[in-house]
Amino acid sequence: MNSPTSSPNAPDRFSSSRSWFERAARVIPGGIYGSKSPGFLVPGHFPYFLSSGSGCRVRDVDGNEFVDYLCGYGSQIVGYGNPRVDEPALAQIAKGDLLNQPHPAMVELAERLVATVRGMDWAVFCKNGTDATTLAVSIARADTEKQIVVAAKGAYHGAANWCSSNVFPVFMAEEQRNIVWFEYGNTASLEQVFERYRGRIACVILTPHHHPTFTTQVLPPEGFFPAVERLCSAEGAHFIMDDIRANFRIHTNGSHARYGANPSLVAMGKAMANGYPISALMGSATVRKTASSFFITGTYWMSAGPMVAALATLDEMERMGGISRLESLGTMLKKGLESLGTEAGFRTRVSGPPAIPFLTFDEDPNLYLNQEFCSSMADRGFFMHPHHNWFISLAHRESDIEATLEAAREVFALMAGRRG
Amino acid sequence: MNKSYGDLGGEELRVLAGIRLSMVARLCEAVAAQASGTNPETSSRDFSLGFGVPGTGLSARLARRDGTVRAWFTSTSGEKAPWSATSGFLLFPGSLACAKALSGGKGAILPVPLSPSFAAGLSFFRAAARRAPELLAAPATSPEVKAELLLAATLGGLAAAAADPYLAPRLDHFPDGIVEIACGEKQGRGLGKRGRSIRILDAPAAPFPDTPSAVLRFASAEAAVAVLSGKRPAVVALGSGEVSIHGLLPLVQGLFAVLDRLSWYLALTPGNPKEPHA
Numbered sequence: 249m250n251s252p253t254s255s256p257n258a259p260d261r262f263s264s265s266r267s268w269f270e271r272a273a274r275v276i277p278g279g280i281y282g283s284k285s286p287g288f289l290v291p292g293h294f295p296y297f298l299s300s301g302s303g304c305r306v307r308d309v310d311g312n313e314f315v316d317y318l319c320g321y322g323s324q325i326v327g328y329g330n331p332r333v334d335e336p337a338l339a340q341i342a343k344g345d346l347l348n349q350p351h352p353a354m355v356e357l358a359e360r361l362v363a364t365v366r367g368m369d370w371a372v373f374c375k376n377g378t379d380a381t382t383l384a385v386s387i388a389r390a391d392t393e394k395q396i397v398v399a400a401k402g403a404y405h406g407a408a409n410w411c412s413s414n415v416f417p418v419f420m421a422e423e424q425r426n427i428v429w430f431e432y433g434n435t436a437s438l439e440q441v442f443e444r445y446r447g448r449i450a451c452v453i454l455t456p457h458h459h460p461t462f463t464t465q466v467l468p469p470e471g472f473f474p475a476v477e478r479l480c481s482a483e484g485a486h487f488i489m490d491d492i493r494a495n496f497r498i499h500t501n502g503s504h505a506r507y508g509a510n511p512s513l514v515a516m517g518k519a520m521a522n523g524y525p526i527s528a529l530m531g532s533a534t535v536r537k538t539a540s541s542f543f544i545t546g547t548y549w550m551s552a553g554p555m556v557a558a559l560a561t562l563d564e565m566e567r568m569g570g571i572s573r574l575e576s577l578g579t580m581l582k583k584g585l586e587s588l589g590t591e592a593g594f595r596t597r598v599s600g601p602p603a604i605p606f607l608t609f610d611e612d613p614n615l616y617l618n619q620e621f622c623s624s625m626a627d628r629g630f631f632m633h634p635h636h637n638w639f640i641s642l643a644h645r646e647s648d649i650e651a652t653l654e655a656a657r658e659v660f661a662l663m664a665g666r667r668g
Numbered sequence: 669m670n671k672s673y674g675d676l677g678g679e680e681l682r683v684l685a686g687i688r689l690s691m692v693a694r695l696c697e698a699v700a701a702q703a704s705g706t707n708p709e710t711s712s713r714d715f716s717l718g719f720g721v722p723g724t725g726l727s728a729r730l731a732r733r734d735g736t737v738r739a740w741f742t743s744t745s746g747e748k749a750p751w752s753a754t755s756g757f758l759l760f761p762g763s764l765a766c767a768k769a770l771s772g773g774k775g776a777i778l779p780v781p782l783s784p785s786f787a788a789g790l791s792f793f794r795a796a797a798r799r800a801p802e803l804l805a806a807p808a809t810s811p812e813v814k815a816e817l818l819l820a821a822t823l824g825g826l827a828a829a830a831a832d833p834y835l836a837p838r839l840d841h842f843p844d845g846i847v848e849i850a851c852g853e854k855q856g857r858g859l860g861k862r863g864r865s866i867r868i869l870d871a872p873a874a875p876f877p878d879t880p881s882a883v884l885r886f887a888s889a890e891a892a893v894a895v896l897s898g899k900r901p902a903v904v905a906l907g908s909g910e911v912s913i914h915g916l917l918p919l920v921q922g923l924f925a926v927l928d929r930l931s932w933y934l935a936l937t938p939g940n941p942k943e944p945h946a
Contacts, residue, residue, distance in 0.1 A: 266908055273904040286907040287917070296907060415841045417834055462918055614845070614881050614916040635917060 264309040265296040293623035301328030304643040314631035319639035325519035327643025337557035351552035366501040368530035377492035378406030380515035380527040388451035388486040391538040400432035402460030432458040435475040451486040456503035465600035473509035497603040526554035568642035578602025584653040592660035606637040624659040672939025685763035686828040688770035693739035694824030696796035700737035717789030743831040756786035811889035818896035829930040830866035842922025845881025882915030
């Protein structure tokens with residue numbers, strides 16, 4: 249397999265990025281931590297520090313511009329710097345963002361979400377996806393008075409010790425002791441878990457489709473969610489939908505509405521406020537009493553600016569064409585990439601829903617080809633992550649997709665040539 | 669948190685002894701592989717010298733056949749070395765004695781000669797074990813030689829550190845596969861991870877039989893020396909392009925966790941410990 253080659257551009261294309269990284273590494277463990285770490289991309293082909301974004305484009309500290317298919321890890325859905333979101337949000341921040349008591353925008357947003365997200369009766373707000381999923385699991389445990397949390401292998405539900413990839417013995421012995429994993433979409437595997445842990449299961453937490461890093465995404469098979477609901481119902485356990493990454497890219501009424509699923513708790517975040525820091529936990533009427541008795545708080549959880557941004561984002565998504573527009577753009581990219589890849593002799597596969605695509609090569613589970621493809625695309629000004637699913641936003645236009653496919657044609661040909 | 673050997677439980681002490689044993693054996697092998705002038709001694713007599721800590725499953729072997737020295741290590745009882753004829757053994761009465769003796773301190777060693785070639789083996793081991801730190805410290809040693817020695821020691825340490833029960837959940841969590849660790853454009857060394865074990869793949873002269881699952885490449889010998897000696901944090905070197913990783917990233921990330929644990933063991937000080945009772 250070929251490794252990504254050097255950038256055809258100037259060798260110092262990312263000199264400022266590297267310089268900032270050297271400074272960062274002196275005072276920040278790892279320089280840049282977590283999923284934004286340079287090692288998660290392909291160093292030498294991607295910037296480490298970005299300075300601005302506009303629409304579907306981001307610009308790095310060296311002045312390089314990219315058509316962005318990561319969208320702030322999904323948080324951007326109506327485009328960077330969208331004035332219809334930024335103006336009301338920034339106006340509220342100027343008037344007062346974090347006050348002693350909540351702003352009425354909190355009520356308006358809860359009303360709006362309850363009216364929008366199917367089957368949900370209430371909403372509370374926090375900041376990150378981890379806040380919402382951790383709160384969901386805690387409420388499920390309190391409500392059922394049981395401990396076991398069932399999750400799919402490879403699923404990401406946040407960075408808290410109970411679910412993170414920090415697999416240290418000290419966490420395994422406590423926080424992760426009651427987390428049980430099964431194969432996503434495999435009803436038999438889930439049934440075995442329920443059989444083994446009968447009477448001890450508090451909840452099953454799932455994403456609407458399986459989106460692990462480093463591999464293809466998996467859509468829920470027919471009959472999977474009904475089986476989850478049947479097993480949860482018999483056990484008296486809750487079904488939690490972690491919709492953080494996918495929300496408002498699959499269905500306007502929550503991704504579970506698309507798949508006919510009926511969770512009792514839904515965690516949302518990322519795209520709901522177009523990058524302003526807010527997440528939400530929503531629940532059905534059956535869990536309201538327990539949620540009411542829960543002490544839910546965080547210093548910044550009731551800041552008004554992001555709530556105003558969320559309200560504006562919900563409006564703007566519809567104005568810009570909503571789900572059908574996202575799917576149209578995503579399908580154009582998916583079909584184009586698969587077709588171009590096949591023409592060049594590769595077994596390309598674009599998995600996941602159209603608005604959350606991810607390209608893999610069936611002949612290369614080790615992802616050398618992903619790295620080669622994405623780094624070559626980055627060299628040409630397209631930010632496509634080699635290991636993490638991509639996102640389409642409503643700020644992308646057909647002309648952006650066309651330009652992407654034109655560059656992809658060149659890259660596939662280059663890769664085919666290298667492969668001989 | 670700074671710890672000494674005395675803070676370790678029996679199992680950790682066993683892991684530490686294994687790390688020291690494996691690293692020293694690999695270093696001796698690497699010293700012997702260097703060009704003439706760096707070679708520790710002139711005798712070319714074949715030998716097969718065993719090292720062991722009775723009752724722990726730890727054993728290593730240094731053997732020379734037809735001028736080539738090979739090292740071998742296992743922390744599992746019952747495994748046989750590929751070259752099994754023995755000149756004799758150097759036995760350590762316990763893990764602590766082994767760890768101390770092989771980290772430059774005083775630790776009891778019981779020599780058990782079984783044939784006249786034992787003397788050649790012992791002579792080689794003493795000379796190579798002394799020569800390795802000299803080579804690493806000498807300004808005149810080329811970065812290429814230093815990189816080879818450090819890489820050999822690191823791989824040896826990784827293979828032994830994988831036996832640490834602390835790492836078991838980490839090893840379960842990341843995928844199996846082969847990582848090629850290369851320096852510049854040179855053919856790399858291989859490290860294979862399967863389940864909870866890590867093995868050095870001894871095929872430096874031949875191409876890998878299969879495409880490695882991942883490749884970790886140092887841009888230069890200087891970069892390798894800086895990172896492997898701990899002077900340059902790996903993450904910074906990665907960001908700066910002095911190290912690159914391609915292929916199955918989770919495998920390499922998992923090995924970094926093992927490397928972290930290896931560093932933890934190597935940072936332990938002998939202190940004033942007592943051999944724990946089993």
